[in-house]
Amino acid sequence: xxxxxxxxxEHTLLVVRExxxxxxxxxxxxxxxxxxxxxxxxxxxxxxxxxxSCKDRCEIRLEDPNSGExxxxxxxxxxxxxxxxxxxxxxSRYFVLKxxxxxGKHAFIGLGFAERNEAFDFNVALSDHDKxxxxxxxxxxxxxxEDTQMDIHPAVNHRLKEGETIRINVKPKPTTGTGMxxxxxxxTGNSGTGKPKTMCLSPPPTGARKIRSxxxxxxxxxxxxxxxxxxxxxxx
Numbered sequence: 001x002x003x004x005x006x007x008x009x010e011h012t013l014l015v016v017r018e019x020x021x022x023x024x025x026x027x028x029x030x031x032x033x034x035x036x037x038x039x040x041x042x043x044x045x046x047x048x049x050x051x052x053s054c055k056d057r058c059e060i061r062l063e064d065p066n067s068g069e070x071x072x073x074x075x076x077x078x079x080x081x082x083x084x085x086x087x088x089x090x091x092s093r094y095f096v097l098k099x100x101x102x103x104g105k106h107a108f109i110g111l112g113f114a115e116r117n118e119a120f121d122f123n124v125a126l127s128d129h130d131k132x133x134x135x136x137x138x139x140x141x142x143x144x145x146e147d148t149q150m151d152i153h154p155a156v157n158h159r160l161k162e163g164e165t166i167r168i169n170v171k172p173k174p175t176t177g178t179g180m181x182x183x184x185x186x187x188t189g190n191s192g193t194g195k196p197k198t199m200c201l202s203p204p205p206t207g208a209r210k211i212r213s214x215x216x217x218x219x220x221x222x223x224x225x226x227x228x229x230x231x232x233x234x235x236x
Contacts, residue, residue, distance in 0.1 A: 015051075019118075
């Protein structure tokens with residue numbers, strides 16, 4: 001593949017006009033880097049940053065803003081972002097990059113942004129490249145973890161065939177009464193003859209247009225007293 005063909009696959013995701021590069025000490029015993037240890041006196045370069053998508057690989061290029069000459073490059077391979085780009089422990093604007101010379105040698109440098117929104121855009125550009133690689137992989141394999149597959153069933157013919165009938169059971173509509181008490185009656189108990197008494201409530205007045213929710217009857221109502229006593233019995 002020629003150099004022109006390689007450039008055809010490149011897509012610039014982010015350009016930051018000026019960033020700072022620092023020489024950093026070895027990783028601390030706490031397990032991470034702290035930019036407070038190298039911000040004051042270890043600045044070695046400043047210039048332009050470009051995040052470029054090159055098919056599966058993402059490249060972080062540090063270039064001279066005038067001539068475009070490459071100062072250093074960080075290669076982020078699929079699934080290996082943490083090995084190439086690492087955040088520091090004490091700031092959201094500084095990172096540690098693993099740069100390579102293309103001949104198998106590598107080194108670690110500090111990268112700093114002047115504004116927090118630039119550092120945020122830097123993280124977004126790397127995430128966008130990861131999503132792009134994932135989508136391309138899903139296209140090649142035919143697998144998709146994000147798309148929802150719909151289960152479409154064929155239409156069912158509900159028409160009756162010749163000779164078939166449908167039986168519908170319709171319950172009779174009660175003639176009077178607004179509840180279970182008026183329809184079924186109340187069993188009030190035994191009266192000495194061995195047979196239970198049955199008491200039915202009278203239907204509502206014919207002039208009533210609106211049925212209100214039942215309210216507790218007054219305490220001196222004899223019907224209410226009998227209903228209350230019925231509720232305390234065991235029904236069978």
